[in-house]
Amino acid sequence: MAPQKAAQEFVGHKLLDREGNNVGRIEQIYFDDRTDKPTWVSVQTGMLGRRHSLVPLQGARVNEGDLMVPFDKERIKDAPDLDVDRHLSVEEENRLYRHYGVQVPGPRRGMQDQGDAQGRHAAGAAEETGMAGRATGEHGTDTRAANARAMNAEAADARTAEADTRSGRGRADAMADEDITMVRSEEQAHVGVESRESGRAHVRKSVDTEHFEQDVPVSHEEIHVERVPLTDEDRATAGNAQIGEEDEEIILHAERAVVAKETKPVEKVRISKEKVTDVQHVEGELRKEHVEVDREADHLTEDDYRGRRRPPAG
Known part of the structure; x- marks a missing residue:
């Protein structure tokens, strides 16, 4: 990467x-x-x-x-x-x-710049020491080296005095500025809702078999034999009847129950989702920063206090 x-x-x-x-x-x-x-x-x-x-x-x-x-x-x-x-x-x-829990990778930028400044300062001191050494080698005496060391010491003292002066001014400015500000922070809770899957509903149709019974009236034909006397018309029609065999066939009919099945729609089923609102209790912990002031021991004596509180003359 x-x-x-x-x-x-x-x-x-x-x-x-x-x-x-x-x-x-x-x-x-x-x-x-x-x-x-x-x-x-x-x-x-x-x-x-x-x-x-x-x-x-x-x-x-x-x-x-x-x-x-x-x-x-x-x-x-x-x-x-x-x-x-x-x-x-x-x-x-x-x-x-x-x-x-990760180790800081290498020196930070501010630390690196400070190290570069220290390196330049060390290089300058080495250069001055080298010049003093060369002077000693040329003249065979350590007078110039001693003078160089004295000049370096005076320069170091001057830098130290200047730093002390700046530090003194900083302390004086800090004492003059008696107001100290501090930012206090605390955590705030932002409670919201998120949607996640809570379950699934499968919709399917199944076929069940039910037993049914019903009485159905049916009819059938039977043979009925009835003997009736001949009329004059029957005798005239028959004429000279002859004796012989005769065969006739009669077809009989009977009804029986027949079941025919037919599929018809009977109702419509609609499946939908309904949103129900409920109340869920939420609790947690929030961190707050507290500002406390610890007063240090006062080093002023009672006489100093009296001197401070002494009213002006006149």
Whole structure:
């Protein structure tokens, strides 16, 4: 992740904790002022993404297009709340490193500038000592070396006196400015709601078989034999009847119950979701800063107090 272009490609991707849990969306990538290497990443956390957390990129690795860091989700969410839209100071960086338990990588910029100044001062002293040594070698005597050491001592005394003067002026200014201001901070709770899956309902139709019974009236035909006397007309029609065999067939009919099935829609079932509002109790702990003033022991004597409170003459 050394090139800036490659690091910027992760903006908008998910930031995963060491267990692979989604922490939030990556907002910005921060680069070191001295090395131009990606050092910090800001991510949206909290309810509805209202909070922004800074996470160090030490030990980060790519996981399926997203970025995974070696910290758990709770530690990231509890990181110090800083303004992510401005340049981070050295104190803020050290505070974040302490929160994540990460060792501060190398000297900070202010410490490096101070070390460079000390190095230049040491180089100048060595140069002066070298000049004194060369003078001693040329003339075979240590008079010039002694003079050089005396001049260096006087210059050092002058610098010390000047520093003491500046320090005295600073103490005098501090004593003159008796008002001391201190900012007291406290945590405020922003309570919101988030939607998450609480269950699922499966809607399906099933077929059940029910037994039914019903009495159905049916009819059938039977043979009925009836003997009736002949009429004159029958005798005239028959004429000379002859005796012989004769065979006739009669078809009988009978009714039976028949069941026919037919599918018809009988009702419509509508399935919908209904939102029910309930009250959930939320509690937690908020930290507040308290300002206490410890008065140091007064070194003034009673005579000094009397001298201070003595009314003016006249």
